[in-house]
Amino acid sequence: MRHARAAQLRVTTAVTTVLILAAATACGGGGTSSSSAHGGKGSTVGIAMPTKTSLRWIVDGQAMVKQFGAKGYKTDLRYANNDIDTQVSQIHKMIAQGDKLLIISAIDGEALGEVLLEARDAGVKVIAYDRLILASNDVSYYASFDNFKVGQLQAEYIVDKLGLKNGKGPFNIELFAGSPDDNNTQYFYNGSMSILQKYIDKKQLVIGSGQKRITQVNTLRWDPGIAQARMKDILATSYGSQHVDAVLSPYDGITRGIIAALKADGYGTPAKPLPVITGQDAEAASVKLILSGEQSETVYKDNRKLARVAVQMGDAILTGGKPEINDTKQYDNGNKIVPAYLLPPVSVDKTNYKRELIDTGYLTPADLK
Ligand code: GAL
Secondary structure: OHHHHHHHHHHHHHHHHHHHHHHHHHHOOOOOOOOOOOOOOOOEEEEEEOOOOOHHHHHHHHHHHHHHHHOOOEEEEEEOOOOHHHHHHHHHHHHHOOOOEEEEOOOOOOOOHHHHHHHHHOOOEEEEEOOOOOOOOOOOEEEEEOHHHHHHHHHHHHHHHHOHHHOOOOEEEEEOOOOOOOOHHHHHHHHHHHHHHHHHHOOOEEEOOOOOOHHHHOOHHHOHHHHHHHHHHHHHHHHOOOOOOEEEOOOHHHHHHHHHHHHHOOOOOOOOOOOEEOOOOOOHHHHHHHHOOOOOOEEEOOHHHHHHHHHHHHHHHHOOOOOOOOEOOOOEOOOOEOOEEEEOOEEEOOOOHHHHHHOOOOOOHHHHO
């Protein structure tokens, strides 16, 4: 009898063990509670950011490391110095070392298709961070801001400051766009032109240089030096005694380059005031220029919130849940429409910087000294 019970117990234990093992295999994990087919808590998230030359990517990276850490993940954060090959090899290494999820802000949106095939083969999911990854099926989600709206905000600021709605003009304007290999560039530019075009048509805005197409006005790698050289050239060849009244600039770094060229040309005095000039990213160096009256506006995108979106998506993917999204239409990457979560951008100038940037803790008063 005792033997019979013992035998029964052994069978029950064996069956239970088999069931546990079967459940663990179904989850694809090694049988510990922290791992699963999706990666699970404790797994490593590879974070590939483009460059440290712009403060914003440092903030993005730090915020994600902190937030993923708080949810029980390890992170592997790398910056590629704006070099495409470096970014590809960093992603390659992340996959090889067993990272379970990749969060990527691409330098060149079209350059990652091949390395992402490796990710797919390894079962590693990919979230495009702020910049959409193009021409690839292997992008699961996109976390960003409403990029078209960013361009609209910049253009609306110019319209407002020049009084274009009251019929004022003509004013001279120059247009700048971002890097041609960044998908956001066309969204910013198209957003801006959706507002500015009608004033160009009515000749309330005149593009002194005549350079209007995105292929003429873009700025490779968002490089301030390239923008500065282009502005310098435009001033020398197209302006003479004419005055530049407004500059559409898509990003604070580019704006700083443009302002440097304008100042070298004598702008920034009562007789030759700086034009209305926009920006993006609310970088401390540029907010200082807003306070000193050199830059007019910037578009603030709270990267801490963007990091939260990416971490929410990543956590859901890694634990077999469903990421929250709010856009399934706008972002076609050439291969598929990538489901996205888009945050709202905010236009900031002297009048609201305190409320938007200081009171929210995005910048401290010391950052602006
Ligand atoms: C864009 C991004 C902007 C700005 C720019 C240059 O992709 O959306 O906010 O940071 O890159 O870094």
